[in-house]
Amino acid sequence: EMRNTEVGQLTASAAEEMCRQPFVIGVAGGAASGKTTVCDMIIQQLHDQRVVLVNQDSFYHDLTEEELTRVHEYNFDHPDAFDTEQLLCAMEKLRHGQAVDIPNYDFKSYKNVFPARRVNPSDVIILEGILIFHDPRIRELMNMKIFVDTDADVRLARRIRRDIVEKGRDIATVLDQYSKFVKPAFDDFILPTKKYADIIIPRGGDNHVAIDLIVQHIRTKLGQHDMCKIYPNLYVIQSTFQI
Numbered sequence: 001e002m003r004n005t006e007v008g009q010l011t012a013s014a015a016e017e018m019c020r021q022p023f024v025i026g027v028a029g030g031a032a033s034g035k036t037t038v039c040d041m042i043i044q045q046l047h048d049q050r051v052v053l054v055n056q057d058s059f060y061h062d063l064t065e066e067e068l069t070r071v072h073e074y075n076f077d078h079p080d081a082f083d084t085e086q087l088l089c090a091m092e093k094l095r096h097g098q099a100v101d102i103p104n105y106d107f108k109s110y111k112n113v114f115p116a117r118r119v120n121p122s123d124v125i126i127l128e129g130i131l132i133f134h135d136p137r138i139r140e141l142m143n144m145k146i147f148v149d150t151d152a153d154v155r156l157a158r159r160i161r162r163d164i165v166e167k168g169r170d171i172a173t174v175l176d177q178y179s180k181f182v183k184p185a186f187d188d189f190i191l192p193t194k195k196y197a198d199i200i201i202p203r204g205g206d207n208h209v210a211i212d213l214i215v216q217h218i219r220t221k222l223g224q225h226d227m228c229k230i231y232p233n234l235y236v237i238q239s240t241f242q243i
């Protein structure tokens with residue numbers, strides 16, 4: 001009987017821990033595949049929940065003066081281009097109910113600019129980025145992993161338009177970067193992480209059925225979290241039976 005009480009207490013604190021932790025969704029895929037669009041659609045449908053979006057882009061390393069002089073030789077699609085330790089640190093804080101300042105990355109100056117974005121702890125955290133499934137420590141934080149799968153020609157066409165219009169780049173630079181870094185990195189680092197996905201969305205934001213199903217699943221999971229907040233003992237009972 002003594003042992004049962006101990007098990008009960010242990011499980012109760014584990015259950016409490018589970019209740020407090022946000023539901024973390026990872027969204028990966030090639031550049032311009034539609035990751036941000038998919039995230040925005042999910043957030044829109046979850047308007048009645050506390051949801052935050054954290055972009056891996058925010059954690060790009062600042063370029064040194066030397067790197068800045070030869071920016072066309074810099075590989076922004078390699079896992080080492082990101083400060084993954086800082087991302088892990090921010091996630092750790094968010095998961096434990098603390099607010100964090102997420103750096104504000106400027107694609108034009110290749111640097112973090114002020115002010116940083118204050119992000120409050122939420123019920124759902126969406127982590128988005130080309131290489132967000134690359135580091136196993138970040139993958140382990142995720143309750144659900146989505147890979148946005150869009151054809152390479154569509155991604156390139158969107159990228160050309162976006163980089164010219166939004167980043168003020170010229171077509172020669174965009175195409176050069178694409179063949180030198182973007183395409184090889186997609187094949188070597190991004191595509192191999194597709195196997196970690198729970199869900200693969202073809203056609204990105206055009207795929208309304210996939211988005212609806214994902215939102216439904218998130219709502220079910222959040223409902224279970226709410227149940228556990230109201231009746232933490234349910235988890236204890238469940239776990240004790242499993243033991």
Ligand code: ADP
Pocket residue numbers: 029030031032033034035036037038158159162203204205206
């Ligand atoms: P990612 O976050 O993967 O880089 P985005 O969602 O930002 O991709 O989309 C990249 C570009 O393509 C943006 O300019 C966006 O407006 C455009 N785009 C995204 N999805 C679609 C779509 N389904 N149809 C047309 N344009 C799209």
Ligand code: C5P
Pocket residue numbers: 030031032033035057060076077106107108110129130182
């Ligand atoms: O938003 P998205 O996932 O498309 O952003 C990733 C892309 O941004 C990468 O393919 C990378 O080449 C590009 N990038 C860039 N210039 C920077 C930082 C990233 O072109 N300064």
